[in-house]
Amino acid sequence: MTPLSSGALTISDGRLALSALLILVNVELSAALRLGLARSLLVASLRMVVQLLLVGFVLEWLFRQDNAPLIVLVGAAMAMIAGVSAVQRTRRRFAGIYLNSLLSVMASSALVTGLAVTGLIQPQPWYDPQYLIPLLGMVLGNTLNGISLGLDRFMEGLRNGRDRVETALALGATRWEACQEVVRDAIRVAMIPTINSMMVMGLVSLPGMMTGQILQGAAPEAAVRYQIVILFMIASATALGVFGVVGLAYRRLTSADHQLRLDRLLNVGE
């Protein structure tokens, strides 16, 4: 395996500060077009810088650890944050939605990342944080997007398709027969970004992780191999996570009596 040696040029504090000037392009544009984004842009930039610097310190510390339970705990915390954030981007809620999202994120990312570190990349030991944590992070970031898209689409689909679903139920359809179109549609929509990004991978986009490895001096061919593994991991974890969360939401918003239970659906803020 290619070691992630510190081969790239170091960016000094002064130059780091200089890079922040690039955001002024956005601020100027926002002011010129009155987009009203200046404030959010500045807040977002500041958050990005502070969060990343902190994460840099945390990772420095974490990579020196050799304690499996601790590293798994950090991974679980990352998954929890992903599970909660996935729900926060949806427009509606139901009781148990956070638990559903957490379960789906954790199960899918643990399974896929676990398989990757024990079977595919095989760092020694398997919990080597230098591998486990970045891999998990990549998987979680993408699963999160899939889950919020899938959940949102499913809840909106049931609301907008309510008359159609209930017409089918009233004629004697099972809840699955009545809802399957909405379920399928939600899963399809949630998978589109992953499929699209794989389609143009390398042609339009050079993925961040690969770019990072190459900057660090890794041979492009080795970096590409990592990227391929990562993309397959992302695709399968997203599929599993989306399938899980939409399936759980389907069970929650219908009943064993084959009823549509939109009364369990609340708007954000209710």
Next chain:
Amino acid sequence: MDRPLLLCAEELKRQLGDRLLWSQLDLELAAGERLGLVAPSGAGKTLLLRALAMLDPLQDGTISLQGRTPTSWGLPRWRSMVLYLTQRPVAHGGTVEANLRSPWNFQELRGRGGWRRERIKGWLAALGRDPSFLAYDAERLSGGELQLMALLRALQFDPTVLLLDEPTASLDGATTAALEALLIEWLAAGRRAAVFTSHDSEQIQRFATRTLELHP
């Protein structure tokens, strides 16, 4: 009563938030009956029909059809026998015929003889419609035509109890009369009954064999 009892509901209750719509509601429906629900708008007529079809959870009370509960029938079967026709019928893409055929794919209805074109044509004739109605694009039907389509879609499964929510709200006078006549004929052809709502008190007087008033 010499006519067999079909649907029996006891002590039904419905509350929306803290507003009580109806409670202690008992209802018995025998074969051949056409029960008209009488209540002002917003009094929960639609909710009662939905409750009888078990589309909403029962808040209180019990329902049975021919002595058996919905659970013992199985909910999909219950709904194919106590069939609810909504006020705002919906169609999926494709022709009217495709819409009439697609429910036959449901697990519950698959083994029941299937699509019978001649029968539908007979009903269409009774409603003063040409068989070419079957080839219409269902998503471009008028409100009245949609109601006719939804009625035919329901009748073909020969439900025991038909729950009609404002079935003629979008129909002209002549078609309304034809629809009433068709329903009377269909009801007489088996052990069947209907419950209906209407904003037209003349229709209730004309078509109902009995009425039920809803109150809290």
